[in-house]
Amino acid sequence: MSIQVLVGTGDQALSTQLRTMIAELAEVQLLGVENNSTDLLGIVSTHHEVDIVLLDENIGPQPGHDLIRDIALRTPHVAVVLVSEQLGEEVLSRALEVGARGVLGRSPSLEELSARLDTVAEWSRRMRDLLGTGRAAGPELGGRRGRVIALAGAKGGTGATTIAVQLALGAARAGRSVCLVDMDLQTGDVATYLDMVHRRSVADLVGVASEITGAVLADVLFIHEAGPHVLLAPQEGERAEDVTSSAARQILGVLRSRYEVIIVDCGAFMTEGSVTAIEIADRAVITVTPDLPCLRAAKRMSHLWRRLDVRKPEDVSIVLTRQSRKNEIQPDFAARILGMTPLRTTVPPAFRALEKAVNNGAPIRVEHDGFRTAMRQLGEELGVLPVAAAEPRGGPKKAKAEAV
Numbered sequence: 001m002s003i004q005v006l007v008g009t010g011d012q013a014l015s016t017q018l019r020t021m022i023a024e025l026a027e028v029q030l031l032g033v034e035n036n037s038t039d040l041l042g043i044v045s046t047h048h049e050v051d052i053v054l055l056d057e058n059i060g061p062q063p064g065h066d067l068i069r070d071i072a073l074r075t076p077h078v079a080v081v082l083v084s085e086q087l088g089e090e091v092l093s094r095a096l097e098v099g100a101r102g103v104l105g106r107s108p109s110l111e112e113l114s115a116r117l118d119t120v121a122e123w124s125r126r127m128r129d130l131l132g133t134g135r136a137a138g139p140e141l142g143g144r145r146g147r148v149i150a151l152a153g154a155k156g157g158t159g160a161t162t163i164a165v166q167l168a169l170g171a172a173r174a175g176r177s178v179c180l181v182d183m184d185l186q187t188g189d190v191a192t193y194l195d196m197v198h199r200r201s202v203a204d205l206v207g208v209a210s211e212i213t214g215a216v217l218a219d220v221l222f223i224h225e226a227g228p229h230v231l232l233a234p235q236e237g238e239r240a241e242d243v244t245s246s247a248a249r250q251i252l253g254v255l256r257s258r259y260e261v262i263i264v265d266c267g268a269f270m271t272e273g274s275v276t277a278i279e280i281a282d283r284a285v286i287t288v289t290p291d292l293p294c295l296r297a298a299k300r301m302s303h304l305w306r307r308l309d310v311r312k313p314e315d316v317s318i319v320l321t322r323q324s325r326k327n328e329i330q331p332d333f334a335a336r337i338l339g340m341t342p343l344r345t346t347v348p349p350a351f352r353a354l355e356k357a358v359n360n361g362a363p364i365r366v367e368h369d370g371f372r373t374a375m376r377q378l379g380e381e382l383g384v385l386p387v388a389a390a391e392p393r394g395g396p397k398k399a400k401a402e403a404v
């Protein structure tokens, strides 16, 4: 399906240049050029086929940024790309703040234009899905409830975020609609792991928690190119307190009605928001490294949840991370210390592969067979991935632990 673009500019030279370039892009169709903000807004509101607006910042009479805000409010699936003289970080961040999806210079190369249109068209397509015509939208879950998996770290740095991100990517790859929620409200770093920039967060849903519509969600969520929709933690840690237990319950309830899988990264420090996620989750998982202090921390955490009436220890799952045969503590010993049996799947150490994936901003490419196998098995064990029909003859390939 071609990408439908509307151009908004009163500048004749820019109009001609964009027309000429768009004519060269086979996948892109120019719907028209509007030379003032009033006509442009009218066309966008009434022509539902518009995917992208290329908007000259100098369009009048309404200032460009106000117009972007109006377009985002009326038609949240339309991706606005601001065409600007200047391309600094300040210009970009101001444009993103009012709802644009990007900024383009006034004389882009054909490659630049093509790449930008491709990226934002994909965003627009997913946004249309979310708003009601695609698989991520609420109605076609048809009253079914999505599966909530909450992950918490027994201590900081035990791999909770890594696993949350990988499970979300894996579920999306398997064709499931998935929302990844960063409920590590003070120190959440899902955005870094997914190499994404987005200003809206779960805290922005608090004030409207009782009336979250598709459009409100669409405004706050980030749609990652690999599939998962992402609800970030607030950038300002002090806003963690805004996410009360009842707000978290309402927000997760709405997500549950719209997604098949909801993965919640709860971090290692409990807040009202994260405790609520633990309480309502179908599976609550503590990530634990195989060392005594961490095992004891996991035990303390699960006992705390029991005392707070959040969850019974027998209803808590433990996943051992960075587990290899070289460790002194093996799963059966860990089980004795914990007083509960860890999950069958253990996650091998994959230091270099993970470091590379994070540093390259490519979470989807973790070049470590053992780690990838573990993520698949964990996804199956937690019910976020369909269980593979049959193992190859001779049983599953052993997860190869990376030498440390």
Ligand SMILES: Nc1ncnc2c1ncn2[C@@H]1O[C@H](COP(=O)(O)OP(=O)(O)OP(=O)(O)O)[C@@H](O)[C@H]1O
Pocket (backbone or CB within 6 Å): 153, 155, 156, 157, 158, 159, 160, 161, 162, 163, 184, 267, 268, 287, 321, 322, 347, 348, 349, 350, 351, 352, 354, 355, 358
């Ligand atoms: N299986 C693993 N093998 C090796 N390194 C790992 C593994 N899992 C995670 N790491 C690394 O450990 C560090 C911490 O991981 P991660 O951020 O996922 O932990 P966390 O529990 O979310 O920490 P935080 O408490 O900061 O939220 C990262 O550098 C990550 O790449």
Ligand SMILES: [Mg+2]
Pocket (backbone or CB within 6 Å): 160, 161, 162, 184, 188, 189, 265, 267
């Ligand atoms: Mg984390």
